[in-house]
Amino acid sequence: MASKFINISLKVWRQKNANAKGAIETYKLDHVSTDSSFLEMMDQLNEQLINERKEPIAFDHDCREGICGSCSMYINGRAHGPETGTTTCQLHMRSFKDGDTVYVEPWRAKAFPVIKDLVVDRSAFDRIQQAGGFVSVNTSGRTMDANAIPIPKDDADKAFEAAACIGCGACVATCKNSSAMLFVGAKVSQYALLPQGKVEAKDRVLNMVRQMDEEGFGNCTNTGACEVECPKGISLENIARMNREFLKAALSAE
Amino acid sequence: MSKSAILSSSIAKKYWMAVTGLFLCLFLVGHLLGNLQLVMKTGEEGRRAFNEYAYFMSHNIFIKVLSYATYISILFHAVDGIMLTLQNKKARPVNYVYNNPSANSSGAARKMAVLGTAILVFIVIHMANFWWKMKYSSEPMPIHTYVVSSTDQTGQSKTDTLYYTHTPSLQPVPTNPMIVVKNGTELYFKDVNVKVGDTYKDLHKIVMSFFGKSINGAPTNQYALFAVILYVLSMAILSFHLMHGFSSAFQSLGLNHKKYTPSIKLFGKIFAIVVPAAFAIIPVLIFLSK
Ligand code: HEM
Ligand code: SF4
Numbered sequence: 305m306a307s308k309f310i311n312i313s314l315k316v317w318r319q320k321n322a323n324a325k326g327a328i329e330t331y332k333l334d335h336v337s338t339d340s341s342f343l344e345m346m347d348q349l350n351e352q353l354i355n356e357r358k359e360p361i362a363f364d365h366d367c368r369e370g371i372c373g374s375c376s377m378y379i380n381g382r383a384h385g386p387e388t389g390t391t392t393c394q395l396h397m398r399s400f401k402d403g404d405t406v407y408v409e410p411w412r413a414k415a416f417p418v419i420k421d422l423v424v425d426r427s428a429f430d431r432i433q434q435a436g437g438f439v440s441v442n443t444s445g446r447t448m449d450a451n452a453i454p455i456p457k458d459d460a461d462k463a464f465e466a467a468a469c470i471g472c473g474a475c476v477a478t479c480k481n482s483s484a485m486l487f488v489g490a491k492v493s494q495y496a497l498l499p500q501g502k503v504e505a506k507d508r509v510l511n512m513v514r515q516m517d518e519e520g521f522g523n524c525t526n527t528g529a530c531e532v533e534c535p536k537g538i539s540l541e542n543i544a545r546m547n548r549e550f551l552k553a554a555l556s557a558e
Numbered sequence: 559m560s561k562s563a564i565l566s567s568s569i570a571k572k573y574w575m576a577v578t579g580l581f582l583c584l585f586l587v588g589h590l591l592g593n594l595q596l597v598m599k600t601g602e603e604g605r606r607a608f609n610e611y612a613y614f615m616s617h618n619i620f621i622k623v624l625s626y627a628t629y630i631s632i633l634f635h636a637v638d639g640i641m642l643t644l645q646n647k648k649a650r651p652v653n654y655v656y657n658n659p660s661a662n663s664s665g666a667a668r669k670m671a672v673l674g675t676a677i678l679v680f681i682v683i684h685m686a687n688f689w690w691k692m693k694y695s696s697e698p699m700p701i702h703t704y705v706v707s708s709t710d711q712t713g714q715s716k717t718d719t720l721y722y723t724h725t726p727s728l729q730p731v732p733t734n735p736m737i738v739v740k741n742g743t744e745l746y747f748k749d750v751n752v753k754v755g756d757t758y759k760d761l762h763k764i765v766m767s768f769f770g771k772s773i774n775g776a777p778t779n780q781y782a783l784f785a786v787i788l789y790v791l792s793m794a795i796l797s798f799h800l801m802h803g804f805s806s807a808f809q810s811l812g813l814n815h816k817k818y819t820p821s822i823k824l825f826g827k828i829f830a831i832v833v834p835a836a837f838a839i840i841p842v843l844i845f846l847s848k
């Protein structure tokens with residue numbers, strides 16, 4: 305397929321630092337290959353800005369292959385742009401038309417404060433994870449081989465699907481309540497489904513939910529937006545599972 | 559930990575919303591079955607059925623317990639819902655300049671708080687219209703009386719106005735100056751203070767005249783058309799609230815299962831249409847039958 309070139313107009317959120325008041329700036333960008341990824345287009349825009357002796361736009365990115373979850377951008381009113389099941393790095397400019405105006409904004413949530421331009425601080429997710437998103441194994445050198453424990457295929461599959469969460473925060477960004485329940489639901493489920501995780505299941509769900517609330521994420525109202533926008537297709541079933549786990553734990557904890 | 563978790567955590571709040579919301583759905587079914595008496599039977603028969611039903615509702619201890627559970631549920635659901643909504647607003651202090659939420663969620667799901675608040679306003683108006691009148695109004699409630707025609711021994715036809723009573727062992731009690739009504743519905747001989755029976759408040763008449771239908775030439779509500787429109791609109795709002803709320807409650811309670819969830823969603827949609835529509839048709843039928 306021969307590559308095509310389009311001219312677009314960008315409206316990008318610019319903000320000097322965490323305390324500065326930001327605003328939308330408009331940029332024209334010509335000759336964008338429809339084969340380039342959205343991040344490559346942003347690189348092209350930054351080159352143009354540098355050539356004009358202007359400050360380039362700060363944005364997070366790392367793997368550029370949809371697995372690190374850092375490329376947080378709210379594009380034309382949707383987390384990671386118009387396609388479903390994709391991160392921003394996997395979004396291509398063929399999803400846009402010549403002459404389009406494209407809005408690019410950072411994730412918006414109290415728990416994800418803007419650091420600069422499109423970069424937000426997602427360390428709230430790390431703290432939730434540290435509150436219980438792990439299995440404490442004895443690493444004395446005599447740990448049992450994981451495969452020695454039989455696990456039903458269904459459970460293994462579901463745990464694997466939950467573990468596909470890359471912590472990108474699109475669920476929070478797209479949720480009208482800035483709720484982190486899809487993320488936390490995935491992390492809780494991933495362990496709750498496996499025998500190794502069951503040992504600490506009670507404390508895990510209570511601690512992770514408490515941390516989630518303390519970070520200032522909103523409450524889920526089951527709009528289902530997160531499931532639609534999640535690049536890894538994490539299902540709402542995981543939130544339901546977390547709610548079950550939470551009730552079990554809250555009723556029996558001392 | 560567990561005590562505060564079950565009351566204040568985000569998930570616990572969802573549980574309370576779901577439990578009270580589903581209880582209110584049950585209440586709706588009960589309330590609807592009673593209201594349908596207004597249109598299922600007509601004439602004096604319908605009037606008796608409805609007033610008997612209203613009497614039963616206000617004199618049965620089991621119903622009393624249920625009604626208090628309903629008041630508490632509405633209050634709890636509304637307060638919790640508004641608190642949740644305020645917290646959720648705080649969780650996003652800066653909004654998107656450009657947002658496209660309809661790409662991933664339904665309007666009803668996003669507007670639960672606005673829909674719920676409109677329902678709350680409706681509940682207050684509705685209770686002022688009927689419940690308050692029935693219980694606390696200073697105006698005396700109309701009493702259920704009916705007219706019988708008969709022919710006496712001399713072949714003359716005559717008509718009597720009788721109280722509709724529910725103490726079957728006694729003779730029919732005619733309306734005459736000898737009989738007085740005490741405590742709303744108790745019938746006494748005027749001077750000797752002997753009770754002769756219990757009658758019914760005529761709530762049927764209040765409802766009928768409120769929605770514009772005159773019974774025995776009684777004056778009707780001059781704003782009946784406006785009342786009908788308000789009630790129908792409110793039921794439309796309830797329909798949207800339940801369109802999302804019914805199945806959402808199951809998800810909140812952790813009941814999401816590939817086998818059952820599709821049926822719960824379908825049932826929720828049918829419930830959200832059928833129940834409010836059946837409520838709404840009652841004032842319309844009354845208004846049109848005048
Ligand atoms: C007869 C009246 C009502 C019924 C049957 C009803 C039913 C429901 C149901 C089943 C839910 C879903 C709960 C869940 O997702 O877990 C819900 C949610 C909600 N209701 Fe109501 N409701 C009623 C009145 C009200 C009122 C008066 C308010 C007042 C403000 C209200 C506000 C809300 C809000 C904000 C939600 C969303 C909360 C959430 O999803 O967590 N509702 N309702
Ligand atoms: S659940 Fe999905 S949207 Fe949310 S952080 Fe994980 S991968 Fe991203």
Ligand code: FES
Nearest residue numbers: 368372373375393
């Ligand atoms: S840059 Fe790693 S997921 Fe997009």
